[in-house]
Amino acid sequence: MIVTDPDQRLRTALDALDAAFAPFSDQPFDVGGCAYCYPDAGLAALAGPARLVPEELIPSVSAKSIGHWDDGPGLYRKMTPRIVRALATGRLHVDHGLIASRLLEAGWRDWPGPEREALDAVWSAWWRATLHRHPGVAPVTGVLETIAVSTGSLAPWLGIWAATRTEAAERHLSDAMAGWLSYGQLSGLRLGFYDELDATAELLPWLLSLGEDRIGAAQLYEVEKIAYS
Numbered sequence: 001m002i003v004t005d006p007d008q009r010l011r012t013a014l015d016a017l018d019a020a021f022a023p024f025s026d027q028p029f030d031v032g033g034c035a036y037c038y039p040d041a042g043l044a045a046l047a048g049p050a051r052l053v054p055e056e057l058i059p060s061v062s063a064k065s066i067g068h069w070d071d072g073p074g075l076y077r078k079m080t081p082r083i084v085r086a087l088a089t090g091r092l093h094v095d096h097g098l099i100a101s102r103l104l105e106a107g108w109r110d111w112p113g114p115e116r117e118a119l120d121a122v123w124s125a126w127w128r129a130t131l132h133r134h135p136g137v138a139p140v141t142g143v144l145e146t147i148a149v150s151t152g153s154l155a156p157w158l159g160i161w162a163a164t165r166t167e168a169a170e171r172h173l174s175d176a177m178a179g180w181l182s183y184g185q186l187s188g189l190r191l192g193f194y195d196e197l198d199a200t201a202e203l204l205p206w207l208l209s210l211g212e213d214r215i216g217a218a219q220l221y222e223v224e225k226i227a228y229s
Contacts, residue, residue, distance in 0.1 A: 005128040010088060013118070013125035015088050018051075018081045020118035023077045025050035032070030050078050063094045067107040076106035077115075084119070087146065088126045090137025100149035100188075101193035108150070123147040127157055134168035140175050149192040154202040162210065170214070177207075177219050187225050 031047045045053050046061065053061075062083040066072030080103070087099055088094035108119060120181075123146075130136045130143045148154045161169060180186045180203075189199040204227045212220045 006125070006132040010122070010125040010129040013122045014081075014085050014088065017084060017118045017122050020052075021078075021081045021116060021119070025081060026114075029075065029078055030071070031075060031175075046075065046079075048225055053079070053082060053114040055086075055091075056118045056119060058082055062086075062092060062102065063098055064103060073106040075097045076102060078106070078179055080106075080108070080115075080119070086123055088122065088137075095193065096146040097140065097149060097191055100146045101196065103150050104192075104196065120151070123151060125181040127160060128164070131161060131164045131172060132166055134171040136168075139175070139179075140172035141179060144176075148195045148199070152197070154197070154199060154206075158206045160200065162206070162214075173214065177215055181219060182221055185221065186228075 026049045029047050031043050039081055042057060045057060054197055058079070061075070061079055066076060069075050083092065085097065087096070092099075109116065123152070126143060130138075132142055136143070144154070148157055151157075161173070180189070186200060186203065186207075189203065191197040191199045204223065207215060207223045208220075208227060215223070
Protein backbone atom coordinates (compact mmCIF):
# COMPACT_ATOMS: atom_id res chain seq x y z
CA MET A 1 0.00 0.00 0.00
CA ILE A 2 1.32 3.45 -0.94
CA VAL A 3 1.27 5.87 1.98
CA THR A 4 0.21 9.36 0.90
CA ASP A 5 -0.54 11.06 4.23
CA PRO A 6 2.52 13.24 4.99
CA ASP A 7 2.41 12.65 8.76
CA GLN A 8 2.15 8.89 8.29
CA ARG A 9 5.03 8.98 5.80
CA LEU A 10 7.12 10.72 8.44
CA ARG A 11 6.23 8.13 11.06
CA THR A 12 7.10 5.36 8.61
CA ALA A 13 10.42 7.02 7.76
CA LEU A 14 11.31 7.40 11.44
CA ASP A 15 10.54 3.74 12.08
CA ALA A 16 12.71 2.79 9.09
CA LEU A 17 15.49 4.96 10.54
CA ASP A 18 15.35 2.98 13.77
CA ALA A 19 15.56 -0.27 11.83
CA ALA A 20 18.47 0.87 9.66
CA PHE A 21 20.57 1.90 12.66
CA ALA A 22 19.57 -0.99 14.94
CA PRO A 23 22.51 -3.27 14.06
CA PHE A 24 24.84 -0.53 15.32
CA SER A 25 22.80 1.39 17.90
CA ASP A 26 21.63 -1.70 19.78
CA GLN A 27 25.15 -2.95 20.37
CA PRO A 28 27.17 -2.23 23.54
CA PHE A 29 29.28 0.88 23.10
CA ASP A 30 32.35 1.97 25.05
CA VAL A 31 31.44 5.50 26.17
CA GLY A 32 34.27 7.68 27.39
CA GLY A 33 33.37 11.18 28.47
CA CYS A 34 33.35 13.70 31.27
CA ALA A 35 32.08 12.04 34.45
CA TYR A 36 31.29 15.50 35.86
CA CYS A 37 28.78 16.15 33.06
CA TYR A 38 27.48 12.60 33.03
CA PRO A 39 27.48 10.58 36.26
CA ASP A 40 28.24 6.88 36.10
CA ALA A 41 24.56 6.02 35.61
CA GLY A 42 24.35 8.32 32.60
CA LEU A 43 27.49 6.95 31.00
CA ALA A 44 26.25 3.40 31.63
CA ALA A 45 22.94 4.19 29.96
CA LEU A 46 24.69 5.65 26.92
CA ALA A 47 26.84 2.53 26.69
CA GLY A 48 23.76 0.32 26.35
CA PRO A 49 21.21 0.05 23.54
CA ALA A 50 20.21 3.48 22.23
CA ARG A 51 16.50 2.64 22.51
CA LEU A 52 16.89 2.30 26.29
CA VAL A 53 18.66 5.63 26.89
CA PRO A 54 16.45 7.82 29.12
CA GLU A 55 14.66 10.60 27.27
CA GLU A 56 16.13 13.25 29.54
CA LEU A 57 19.65 12.49 28.24
CA ILE A 58 18.79 13.12 24.59
CA PRO A 59 18.93 16.97 24.60
CA SER A 60 22.35 17.04 26.25
CA VAL A 61 23.85 14.35 24.03
CA SER A 62 22.40 15.96 20.89
CA ALA A 63 23.98 19.33 21.66
CA LYS A 64 27.26 18.31 23.26
CA SER A 65 30.42 18.89 21.25
CA ILE A 66 31.61 15.85 19.32
CA GLY A 67 35.01 16.34 20.94
CA HIS A 68 33.48 15.89 24.39
CA TRP A 69 33.57 12.11 23.93
CA ASP A 70 36.39 9.66 23.29
CA ASP A 71 34.46 8.54 20.21
CA GLY A 72 32.10 11.44 19.55
CA PRO A 73 31.25 10.48 15.95
CA GLY A 74 30.43 6.93 17.02
CA LEU A 75 28.20 8.01 19.89
CA TYR A 76 26.35 10.53 17.73
CA ARG A 77 25.82 7.91 15.05
CA LYS A 78 24.44 5.53 17.66
CA MET A 79 22.04 8.13 19.05
CA THR A 80 20.97 9.66 15.73
CA PRO A 81 17.61 7.85 15.46
CA ARG A 82 16.64 9.03 18.94
CA ILE A 83 17.87 12.58 18.31
CA VAL A 84 16.21 12.92 14.91
CA ARG A 85 12.91 11.44 16.06
CA ALA A 86 12.76 13.83 19.01
CA LEU A 87 13.61 16.78 16.74
CA ALA A 88 11.10 15.89 14.02
CA THR A 89 8.28 15.36 16.51
CA GLY A 90 8.86 18.59 18.40
CA ARG A 91 10.21 17.02 21.59
CA LEU A 92 13.81 18.24 21.26
CA HIS A 93 14.23 21.91 22.04
CA VAL A 94 17.78 22.31 20.77
CA ASP A 95 18.83 24.73 18.05
CA HIS A 96 18.11 23.14 14.67
CA GLY A 97 21.29 24.50 13.16
CA LEU A 98 23.32 22.97 15.97
CA ILE A 99 21.88 19.50 15.33
CA ALA A 100 22.74 19.78 11.64
CA SER A 101 26.27 20.93 12.47
CA ARG A 102 26.75 18.06 14.90
CA LEU A 103 25.64 15.57 12.23
CA LEU A 104 28.22 17.03 9.86
CA GLU A 105 30.90 16.82 12.56
CA ALA A 106 29.94 13.20 13.15
CA GLY A 107 30.49 12.52 9.43
CA TRP A 108 27.02 11.17 8.68
CA ARG A 109 27.60 11.32 4.93
CA ASP A 110 30.25 8.63 5.33
CA TRP A 111 28.09 6.26 7.35
CA PRO A 112 26.92 2.95 5.83
CA GLY A 113 24.56 3.29 2.87
CA PRO A 114 21.39 1.99 4.58
CA GLU A 115 21.84 4.53 7.40
CA ARG A 116 22.42 7.44 5.02
CA GLU A 117 19.46 6.45 2.87
CA ALA A 118 17.17 6.14 5.88
CA LEU A 119 18.23 9.57 7.13
CA ASP A 120 17.69 11.08 3.68
CA ALA A 121 14.20 9.57 3.66
CA VAL A 122 13.45 11.22 7.00
CA TRP A 123 14.61 14.59 5.70
CA SER A 124 12.26 14.30 2.73
CA ALA A 125 9.29 13.06 4.77
CA TRP A 126 9.81 15.64 7.51
CA TRP A 127 9.97 18.48 5.01
CA ARG A 128 6.82 17.40 3.19
CA ALA A 129 4.97 16.90 6.47
CA THR A 130 6.02 20.37 7.57
CA LEU A 131 4.68 21.95 4.38
CA HIS A 132 1.31 20.28 4.93
CA ARG A 133 0.77 21.45 8.51
CA HIS A 134 0.59 24.95 9.99
CA PRO A 135 1.49 25.65 12.65
CA GLY A 136 4.06 22.91 12.71
CA VAL A 137 6.00 21.39 15.57
CA ALA A 138 8.87 23.76 14.72
CA PRO A 139 9.32 26.93 12.67
CA VAL A 140 9.63 26.14 8.98
CA THR A 141 12.99 27.95 8.88
CA GLY A 142 14.32 25.63 11.57
CA VAL A 143 13.29 22.51 9.69
CA LEU A 144 14.75 23.93 6.48
CA GLU A 145 18.01 24.74 8.24
CA THR A 146 18.37 21.22 9.59
CA ILE A 147 17.88 19.44 6.30
CA ALA A 148 19.66 21.98 4.09
CA VAL A 149 22.80 22.16 6.24
CA SER A 150 22.84 18.38 6.68
CA THR A 151 22.54 17.72 2.95
CA GLY A 152 24.64 20.68 1.83
CA SER A 153 22.09 22.50 -0.31
CA LEU A 154 18.83 24.43 -0.12
CA ALA A 155 17.92 23.83 -3.76
CA PRO A 156 16.03 20.51 -3.58
CA TRP A 157 14.03 21.61 -0.55
CA LEU A 158 13.16 24.98 -2.03
CA GLY A 159 12.06 23.17 -5.17
CA ILE A 160 9.64 21.06 -3.14
CA TRP A 161 8.36 24.17 -1.38
CA ALA A 162 7.74 25.93 -4.69
CA ALA A 163 5.78 22.94 -5.97
CA THR A 164 3.70 22.59 -2.79
CA ARG A 165 0.67 24.88 -3.02
CA THR A 166 -1.07 23.90 0.21
CA GLU A 167 -2.47 26.57 2.51
CA ALA A 168 0.04 25.45 5.13
CA ALA A 169 2.97 25.89 2.74
CA GLU A 170 1.82 29.41 1.85
CA ARG A 171 1.47 30.37 5.51
CA HIS A 172 4.92 28.98 6.24
CA LEU A 173 6.28 31.07 3.36
CA SER A 174 4.66 34.16 4.82
CA ASP A 175 6.18 33.42 8.23
CA ALA A 176 9.62 32.85 6.74
CA MET A 177 9.51 36.02 4.66
CA ALA A 178 8.49 38.08 7.70
CA GLY A 179 11.52 36.82 9.60
CA TRP A 180 14.01 37.08 6.77
CA LEU A 181 13.00 40.64 5.92
CA SER A 182 12.37 41.93 9.44
CA TYR A 183 15.80 40.93 10.66
CA GLY A 184 17.65 41.87 7.49
CA GLN A 185 18.87 38.31 7.07
CA LEU A 186 18.52 37.92 3.32
CA SER A 187 21.57 40.01 2.48
CA GLY A 188 23.97 37.64 4.21
CA LEU A 189 22.14 34.63 5.60
CA ARG A 190 24.22 31.65 6.57
CA LEU A 191 22.81 28.48 8.10
CA GLY A 192 24.23 26.00 10.55
CA PHE A 193 25.68 26.60 13.99
CA TYR A 194 29.04 27.31 12.39
CA ASP A 195 27.58 29.12 9.34
CA GLU A 196 28.41 26.22 7.06
CA LEU A 197 25.84 27.00 4.36
CA ASP A 198 25.58 30.24 2.37
CA ALA A 199 21.80 30.49 2.19
CA THR A 200 21.55 33.87 0.46
CA ALA A 201 23.13 32.56 -2.72
CA GLU A 202 20.31 30.06 -3.14
CA LEU A 203 17.44 31.88 -1.47
CA LEU A 204 17.46 35.13 -3.44
CA PRO A 205 17.12 33.56 -6.92
CA TRP A 206 14.42 31.26 -5.59
CA LEU A 207 12.40 34.07 -4.07
CA LEU A 208 12.69 36.10 -7.26
CA SER A 209 11.43 33.12 -9.24
CA LEU A 210 8.30 32.90 -7.08
CA GLY A 211 7.23 36.41 -8.02
CA GLU A 212 4.52 38.50 -6.42
CA ASP A 213 2.00 35.71 -6.92
CA ARG A 214 3.57 33.93 -3.97
CA ILE A 215 5.28 36.58 -1.86
CA GLY A 216 3.42 39.78 -2.73
CA ALA A 217 4.53 42.89 -4.57
CA ALA A 218 5.86 44.72 -1.50
CA GLN A 219 8.01 41.84 -0.34
CA LEU A 220 9.17 41.09 -3.87
CA TYR A 221 10.34 44.70 -4.12
CA GLU A 222 12.38 44.27 -0.93
CA VAL A 223 13.93 41.08 -2.28
CA GLU A 224 14.80 42.79 -5.55
CA LYS A 225 16.51 45.64 -3.71
CA ILE A 226 18.71 43.14 -1.88
CA ALA A 227 19.39 41.02 -4.96
CA TYR A 228 20.34 43.90 -7.23
CA SER A 229 22.09 46.20 -4.78
